[in-house]
Amino acid sequence: MKLLRLYELLLDLYGFQGWWPVDAYYHNLMGTDPRDEVIIGAVLTQNTSWKNVEKSLENLKREGELSLEFVRKVNLEGLKELIRPSGFYNQKAIRLKTVAEFINPTDRVKTLSREELLRVKGIGPETADAILLYAGERLSFVIDKYTQRFIKRFMNLEGDYHRLKNFFESNLPQDLGVYKEFHALIDEHAKRYCRSTPLCGECPLNSLCISASPSS
Known part of the structure; x- marks a missing residue:
């Protein structure tokens, strides 16, 4: 399973997340x-x-x-x-x-x-x-606990922060939108299904997940 394909599947499932959320109205009003x-x-x-x-x-x-x-x-x-x-x-x-x-x-x-x-x-x-x-609008992929959990379960990849960061940055197009959305989409999926105790039986991507348990 290629990393970009996982991004596309998550995007189809949840749509654009628009992360990081900011209150544009407030900032426009306050300057x-x-x-x-x-x-x-x-x-x-x-x-x-x-x-x-x-x-x-x-x-x-x-x-x-x-x-x-x-x-x-x-x-x-x-x-x-x-x-x-x-x-x-x-x-x-x-x-x-x-x-x-x-x-x-x-x-x-x-x-x-x-x-x-x-x-x-x-x-x-x-x-x-x-x-x-x-x-900063800079190409720097964010690795959080949700990302670590997700990539371990879907691609059996683990390691320290910088190993995972390098993996994402080496296997994704150099695109700010993809970086921002993929991070947000992984977090969304982790909160819904790929929890610390995963809901594999309900997960729409369980057939693609290496660690998914059919009995979950």
């Missing part, structure tokens, strides 16, 4: 940069669900401003309270401050190297790649 929302969200989503991140983003919109400029100027304790729903808020508030200072102005995200981002405290490979791909 803020939608890329800021991506960067903030990429930090907040570490070790938590997206639903919790959305609560923090709403707090920032309601009580402050959803921008890196606001993150830079708000006091640390105030920021902690606003992002509390995301969990690990003490740590994440400090990380957000550091990232907001580093990516200043936001346009820097178009030219920053991956290595530069990884030197920023609190930014690991997954966060760096999410920022590069979705905020």
Whole structure:
């Protein structure tokens, strides 16, 4: 099974996901940069669900401003309270401050190297790649826990982050749309069927999955 074929099958199943989600209306109204929302969200989503991140983003919109400029100027304790729903808020508030200072102005995200981002405290490979791909419009595939699980089950491939990243980038067309959508589609499929305890019996792709159990 070729990787691109898996992408096409997932796209047929779920359609375009339009990930990373941003509130374009809000940013147009406030004159803020939608890329800021991506960067903030990429930090907040570490070790938590997206639903919790959305609560923090709403707090920032309601009580402050959803921008890196606001993150830079708000006091640390105030920021902690606003992002509390995301969990690990003490740590994440400090990380957000550091990232907001580093990516200043936001346009820097178009030219920053991956290595530069990884030197920023609190930014690991997954966060760096999410920022590069979705905020910087750069060809850098994101490997998250869903992707690791999916590719292990469908292609019996496992390894460290960079081995899997290299596999995806070497076997996909160099296309931003494909990179963005494939990552989002894998996450969608993992949440619906390819869970930690998989729903193989219900999965529409089970006939193609190496690890699918007919009795599941």
